[in-house]
Amino acid sequence: MFMTDESQSSRERSTTVPPQIERQIDENLRLLYQRQLEGELPETLKELIAKLRDEVQKK
């Protein structure tokens, strides 16, 4: 069964949201992402970095 250009475009249109909603969603996703960025790095990651750097210096 072939998907015609028309039916494919029509299917895409049915999943797209209006531009204003798209902007609002993206803006709020950016805020969520920013909040994640501001979180403190866990000690485990800091220790990993220190360990990796230490291994480089030993070489």
Place this chain on the structure above:
Amino acid sequence: MTTRKDRSGDQSGERSGARSGRPAPDPRDEIIAHLPSLRAFAMSLTRNPSAADDLVHDTVVKAWSKFDLYRPGTNLRAWLLTILRNTYYSGRRKQAREVADSDGSMTERLATKPDHDGRLALADLAAAFARLPAEQREVLILVGAMGFSIEEAAETCGCAPGTVKSRANRGRRALADMLQLGAGEGMDLTENTTLAVISAQAAVG
């Protein structure tokens, strides 16, 4: 920025260090600058802080040891994110836990109508976002939140640009449905308004 000396493979910078008394910076140190982005992206995939930290840990180890595969001058963040997502999906295939929800049939509306009254609570968005399939979450974070172009996101995700667009559209559609957002509702979702909501919620505790 690599110098001729660095390109010769002397990553430890011993030669330059002997001259200046200071070792040349390890180019892998740049990975550290991207840790917050990696962590945020890992959270969007795993939806679990502990799993996200483990994922970032594994990503850093891989990137550090395989840094010779990174092409200097290209987008390091994208390279790291690619390693991270590949690691995530490899782990997921092994566990075979999550079911792909390509048509959104498993997406339900939130149990209670989001109290937006013109304002979208980030917590509602976060809850709805967590319900999306991983493939939609990752493109929405890359394209919607991190500002990747469709082509950059496609390269990171290892798929065609059309696939990225399709997943992003479906993801936004699902979010709009779950959060009951519709055209013409006249909602004010400006950043200032949202930040005011967050501040008020923080003040209340």
